[in-house]
Amino acid sequence: MSQYIALSYWDVVLAAVFLAINGGLSLWLDLRLEKQLLIASVRMVVQLLLIGIILKWVFAATSPTITAAMAAIMAVFAAREIWARQERRLTGVWGYGVGGGAMVFAGVLVTVLALTTQVQPDPWWSPRYALPLFGMILGNTMTGISLGLDTLNATVHRERVAIEAQLCLGATKWQSMAPFARRALRSGFMPIINAMAATGVVSLPGMMTGQILSGVDPEEAVKYQLLVMFLIGGATGLGVLLAVGGGVWRLSDERHRLRLDRLQQTR
Amino acid sequence: MFRPFLLACAMLTVSNLTRPGLQPVSFAVEAGKALAIVGPSGAGKSLLLRAIADLDPNDGDVSIDGIERRSVPAPRWRQMAGLLPAETGWWADTVGAHFTSGKPDEASLGQLGLPGDALDWQVARLSTGERQRLGLLRMLMVQPSVLLLDEPTASLDEQSSAQVEQLLGDRLAAGNTIVFASHDERQVARLAYAVMSIRDGVAEPPEAVP
Secondary structure, three states: OOOOOOOOHHHHHHHOHHHHHHHHHHHHOOOOOHHHHHHHHHHHHHHHHHHHHHHHHHHHHOOHHHHHHHHHHHHHHHHHHHHHOOOOOEOOOHHHHHHHHHHHHHHHHHHHHHHHHHHOOOOOOOHHHHHHHHHHHHHHHHHHHHHHHHHHHHHHHHOHHHHHHHHHOOOOHHHHHHHHHHHHHHHHHHHHHHHHHHEOOOEOOHHHHHHHHOOOOHHHHHHHHHHHHHHHHHHHHHHHHHHHHHHHHHOEOOOOOEOHHHEOOOO | OOOOOOOOOOOEEEEEEEEOOEEEEEEEEOOOOEEEEEOOOOOOHHHHHHHHOOOOOOEEEEEEOOEEHHHOOHHHHHHHEEEEOOOOOOOOOEOHHHOOOOOOOHHHHHHOOOOHHHHHOEHHHOOHHHHHHHHHHHHHHOOOOEEEEEOOOOOOOHHHHHHHHHHHHHHHHOOOEEEEEOOOHHHHHHHOOEEEEEEOOEEOOOEEOO
16 A cells, blocks of 8 residues: 555546536537536535545444444445336335345345455454445446346236246246246346456456555456456346346246236336 | 047036126036127126136136136146137247147148148248137147137138137037137127126126027
C-alpha cells in the first residue's frame, strides 16, 4: 500500500468537468439528456458519500450484529431490484420470495465459505472483507437471477399452448417445461460467462484496477480477482438454478398443471 | 390400424365436477358411446373438458372404468383421458418430433387425408386444419381410452371433417368413450348418443339424441 495516492475533494470536482461538458453539449444539441445526467450524477454523489460514511462507521464498530444488519439491508435492496426487473412476476410474496430467496441462499453460502476457508480475516466476519465481498457476489447473482426469472415467466406465458399440449400427452411438468427452463437458465448464465471470457482482454475488472491503483502488486491483484470471479460465477450459477427451479415449481402444481394464474398480468 | 387398446371398453363417470366458471355437473358416458356438449361460445364447454383432463384446479370425482382420477398420477390420467384442445400446441420444429408415443403408419395418416411424408413437415408451415388433424393423430398414439375433443372439426373442410368423423366412429366401435364439444348440429346427430347443453357455466342433464 506504499504507493497509494490520496485524492482531495478538489481532484474529484475537477474530474467532473468532462461530465459537465457532456451536459453542456446535450443542451446545445438539444439531446434532452442533461436532466437525466444531472439527476444520475447527483444520486451517485449522495449515495457514495453516504455509503462512505456508513462503511467507515461499520468498520470502526466491528460488531457482528451491525455487519449482519448491513448485509441484510443490501439483500433487501437487491431482492427488490430482482422484483422490479421482471415484466411478469409471480403473484404475492412469491414475486420477491423465489428470486430473493435463491439470491440470499447462494450469496450467503458462497460468501461465508470464502471468508472462512480462503480469505480468512480475523474475525472471519470482519466487515472490511465481508461486506465488499458479499456486495460483489450479490450484485452479480442479482443480475443473473432477474434475467433468468424474467425469461422463464415471459416464455412460459407465451408458450402456454405448447406446454399444455405436452401435459395432455402425459408429460410431467418438468418434461413439458424443460426447454423453456433451459432457455431461462441460459439467459441467466450469459452475463457471467461473458464477463469471464472478456476479463483481462476487453476489460480490466474494477476490483483489480482498484487494488493496482492503491499500490498492490498486479500479480497479487490478479489472484484476488480470480478468487472473486470464481465466487461470483459459483454463486450466480447456484442462484439462477435455484430461482428457475423455484419458478417452475411455483408455475405448476402437484397435479402437473400449468398455473399461469400465479403470474401477474402486465400493465 | 391402431393397436388394440389396453382399456378398450371405458365407462366415464363424472360426479359433482366443478371449477371457477362451471357449476357442479354429473354425468356418465357408456363405453363405445359419444356425448356431445353444445352451447354458445364462452358457455363453459372447454372449461368442462379441461376440468375432466385435470388441466386446471377443479373439484369433484371423475373415474374411468372405476379407476378414480385422484388415485392415478396426473400424467398417467391424461394418457387415459386424452384431451384435444381447440388450439393445438407445438414445441419442436418438425411434425414427427411431436409423436412422443410412437409414429403413426402411412395408413393412419392416409385415413385423415395426410400424405406419408407429413411427419417430415415443418410445423411452421402447417395450416390450421393440418394442425388439428395431426393433433388428433398425435393424441390417439398415446392410446387413451376416453377422448375429450374440443371442436375437433372446427377448422376442417367437409371432406376432412368426414374423414375425422369416420376415424372417431372406428374408435367408438373399438370401445373408446368420446366427449366432444361441437357447434355442428348434424355432426352431433351423426356421432353422439346423448347431448348435454351448457349455458353460462350451468350444464343441463344429458338428453338422448333421437
